[in-house]
Amino acid sequence: MTTAVKPQAKGLKNLFNRPAKPYVHPYFGGMVLGIVLFLAIFFTGNGLGSSGATTRIVTAVEDAIVPAHVDVTPYLLKMAGGDKNPLDDWIIPVFFGALLGGFSSGMISGRAKFETTKGPNVSNRTRWLMSFLGGVLFLYGARMARGCTSGQALTGGATLSAGSWLIMFAIFGGAYGVAYFVRKLWL
């Protein structure tokens, strides 16, 4: 991460080619995240989340293309049955807000650039394929567990939900259990 400081370019390029700043200290980042989570729960009663939005966007697309299929699939029907709009949920603005927030932070700190983050001994293509497969698995699991690391581990962890704490340990357990076998991807 030690990019040499380039001469100041002008205009928009300036925004994207600035030197990357280091990340904040993990405890500080965690504290800010905790306060954000608290405020979300305090004002709205809902926590944080994002995987629910993925499902709702997929359901909205399915509802637009094959509405008859949605009408016979109970899981989708809950979100898109009748005159329900699957996108009419608090998690949708949170999802797009998170995209924008991540982009803003990355841009301000000079980390917004096209690149692939990966272990040193793996090709870009392998990394992309694994990333895609990981996404498939993660969201499948997140839907099964009714929430991901944000909706279950963070939110349920903070509200002391028994099930969420189990899910959190299951996530870490699953990852640690497989980590050794896929170490070529990262080490």
Added chain:
Amino acid sequence: MTFPLQSFLAVSASNPWTYVVFALIGFTFGFTLEMSGFGNSQKLAAQFYFTDLTVLKVMFTAIVVSMVLIFGAVGLGILDFGQVWVNPTYLASGILGGLIMGVGFIIGGFCPTTSLAAASTGKIDGMFFVVGGFVGAFLFGETEQYFTQWYNNAGYFGRLTLMDVFNLPTGVIVTLVVMMALFMFWGAEQLERIFGKKDLSKEPKLRVYGAVGLFGLAMAVLLIGKPSTETKYTRLLINRTLNEQQVKLSADQALAQRQVQIVPAELFKSMNDDTLKLTMVDVRPEADYNLFHIHGAINVPTDRLMAQIPVWLVNTAPNAVYVVMSNDEDLSTKAWKIMAAESVSNVYILEGGINNWITFFGKDDPAIARVSAPAAPEMLQFAFPAALGDRYDCADPSPIENETLDFTPKIQLQLKRDKSGGGCG
């Protein structure tokens, strides 16, 4: 005023500010994740090889910080925990889903929200993860029907907190979780020293003060404890629509304006109303209850009330209505105050109590005679030949004979939070 704010429990087109608020929450969420380094898959994956435990540190700091703030606010009585989304517990699908997520995490290098932070900052692997996520969500929607029974029932415990599991007070659990987190942070730093060859002496001293502060907050939560029923009662607000206007009444105002007292006729109509889930709560001593009670009423003497309230709280049906009754209104008003303060929703009082009910429905009943003695408060003003309970005619009036009754309806369902619509699910 208590939080969370009713108007921000969900998004609604009638209040565009709800979208702004939730988008702002998402914005700060994404911003924080990115600045903590969660847009970088290598940093995330390092967690599982013990070289860099940022994931654990950020996650558990966030959890314990918001936890002490939440339960501190609950203890001070400004946050109503009953209105806060607590993820329901589904043991089987939760654990299997969690394990699958873990595998996805180590293979893909992200979790859903961190992949958003990565994709939005131009990380191509993050974009592949997001696309994969859509496919995974699609596949789940298409396959859920094959295991829907298991998914919805296996190990289902509903709203279950760690306090319920261990049967310990909130403050104790909060303190234990903080202590566990602090121990994990210490362990994480040792692992980083051993596996990540990190020089711990370069870590800021401030983190030790932070740990002490966190522990202090946990002790504060322990000391504050739970808000008493009286505190909750004084903060109680009741929404009413009066003359087509939304008004918020304090509990004492609602009682004084007789907004929560329903006449026998309305109770009778509610008994025969299939759209309501009516629970009649007879709070008199058992002897009176045995002498006479309305058909279908359950006997919960006031000293047993607090034990019964958790049972009602898990009944999340939005059309659940509770009507408390005693011989007059003294006992029932006391019970109403406790139930309303403890967040049981849609609680009403039978106006005039059982005496009024019998006066209204039992005036022609030859078996029941009015006592001529002067009326004492909370005394039955009728004499019964035997303790027949609800086997008197007027305990279960005929809906056919009483088809038209005139009364001003008072019951207004206060829509409870749609718990199935909350959370990430």
